[in-house]
Structure formats: structure tokens, C-alpha cells
Amino acid sequence: MEIKVLTLFPEMFKGPLDVSIIKNAQEKGLLTIEYINIRDFSNSKHKKVDDYPYGGGAGMVMTPQPIFDCYEKTLEKFKDSIKPRTIYCTPKGKVFNQQIALELSKEKHLVFICGHYEGVDQRVIDELVTDEISIGDYVLTGGELPVAVIIDAISRLIPGVLGQDESYQEESFYSGLLEYPHYTRPENFRGLTVPSVLLSGNHKEIANWRNQKAMEVTNKRRPDLIARMKNKKRDENNILL
Numbered sequence: 287m288e289i290k291v292l293t294l295f296p297e298m299f300k301g302p303l304d305v306s307i308i309k310n311a312q313e314k315g316l317l318t319i320e321y322i323n324i325r326d327f328s329n330s331k332h333k334k335v336d337d338y339p340y341g342g343g344a345g346m347v348m349t350p351q352p353i354f355d356c357y358e359k360t361l362e363k364f365k366d367s368i369k370p371r372t373i374y375c376t377p378k379g380k381v382f383n384q385q386i387a388l389e390l391s392k393e394k395h396l397v398f399i400c401g402h403y404e405g406v407d408q409r410v411i412d413e414l415v416t417d418e419i420s421i422g423d424y425v426l427t428g429g430e431l432p433v434a435v436i437i438d439a440i441s442r443l444i445p446g447v448l449g450q451d452e453s454y455q456e457e458s459f460y461s462g463l464l465e466y467p468h469y470t471r472p473e474n475f476r477g478l479t480v481p482s483v484l485l486s487g488n489h490k491e492i493a494n495w496r497n498q499k500a501m502e503v504t505n506k507r508r509p510d511l512i513a514r515m516k517n518k519k520r521d522e523n524n525i526l527l
């Protein structure tokens with residue numbers, strides 16, 4: 287997958303997406319992420335990228351010119367002449383979930399436009415954006431962190447990114463339940479012991495125990511997920527809709 291991120295702050299991505307699994311995915315050539323600085327495309331003498339909102343009000347709005355020019359230049363970089371899914375992160379968007387992550391992980395090309403300050407001029411959204419996405423009901427200072435979250439969630443679903451023993455098909459939101467607790471060595475840590483069933487070698491009992499724990503935690507923290515699971519509507523990948 288080829289991802290282009292249009293942002294005023296490329297440095298915000300350097301840490302989180304350059305380590306561990308996402309770094310390996312890039313090294314294996316399964317994923318490329320390019321950060322393009324919107325400011326470089328500003329036509330103004332002082333590389334201005336924002337202005338006061340028409341109609342008044344607090345904060346600054348990102349002007350359309352640098353974003354449109356940056357976007358058009360970015361599209362030229364894709365080998366196929368396609369209109370890629372173009373994502374803008376905003377609290378007004380559709381709330382991100384595993385289903386959307388899986389759908390986006392199947393795209394060959396993705397473009398993310400990061401808003402900052404009060405966001406971008408509406409004409410950017412109307413003309414360039416295909417998907418407006420929120421990562422939850424709270425307000426951040428810009429779209430960079432939500433974009434990093436979304437890229438992380440999508441990248442790990444690209445075939446080959448996770449090892450066979452890390453398969454996402456085992457985990458929360460795939461089964462529809464929250465995950466059971468995990469334990470590793472040592473068996474006894476400061477007097478705190480691992481549940482004996484996990485040491486029994488009895489796979490059926492272990493599976494039952496894990497299922498029971500998953501039900502308990504989901505009932506307690508996310509009863510809405512149990513209700514959804516009972517309706518048993520799943521997509522072709524067995525993910526709950």
C-alpha cells in the first residue's frame with residue numbers, strides 16, 4: 287500500500303510510525319508512507335497557510351491554495367491514474383472502527399489530509415476528500431495524531447504485516463468480544479500466580495476459560511458489544527457489522 291500524508295507537521299509522525307511492526311512493514315516493502323509538507327506549496331511570500339475565518343470567530347482556518355496544489359502534485363506521484371480514497375480526520379467524521387480499518391486496508395493508495403488549527407477550508411473537503419473520519423468524541427489540536435492512529439490500525443491488517451502467530455483474527459473486535467487476559471513467564475511473580483488452567487495443557491479447557499473471561503470483561507465494560515454479537519450480522523470476513 288502506498289500512503290501519502292499531507293501535513294503542516296511531518297515531524298509529528300517520525301516517532302510513532304517508524305518503529306516495530308509498521309517500520310518492518312515499510313522495510314519489507316508492504317507499505318510506503320510519504321509525508322508531504324503543505325507549507326512547501328504556499329504561493330505566498332511568507333509561506334502562509336492559514337487565515338481568519340470569513341464571518342468571524344475564533345482561530346485560524348487552513349487556506350485552500352496550498353492544500354489543492356499539494357494534493358494535485360501528490361496525485362502525480364501515484365503510478366496509476368486513480369482518484370485515491372482521501373481521508374480527512376475531524377471530530378465531525380464517521381467514528382473509526384475495525385470494520386473501517388479492514389475496508390481501508392484493502393486500498394492500494396490512500397491520501398490523508400491533516401487539518402490543524404480550526405481545520406481546513408470547506409472547499410478542500412467538498413472537492414478532495416472522500417471520507418471524513420473521527421477517532422472518538424473528543425477534540426485534538428489537529429489531524430496528525432488521528433492519522434497516525436488510523437495508519438497503524440490499517441497497516442497491521444495488510445497481509446504479511448503481522449506474523450502468522452500474531453494474527454489479528456484472534457483478537458478483540460474480530461470475535462466481537464474484548465480479549466481474555468494474557469500471562470507469560472514466570473509462573474509465580476512476587477507471589478502472584480498464573481491461573482492453573484493455562485498450565486494444564488488441556489486445550490479445550492483453556493479455550494473455555496478464555497471464552498468465559500472474554501465474556502466477563504465484555505459484559506462488564508462493553509455490554510453493547512454483546513448485544514451486537516447476538517444479532518450475529520457479520521461481513522464476509524466474519525467481522526461484526
Ligand code: ADE
Nearest residue numbers: 375376420421425426432
Ligand atoms: N481532529 C481533532 N479531533 C479529532 C478527532 N477526535 N478525531 C479525528 N480528527 C480530529
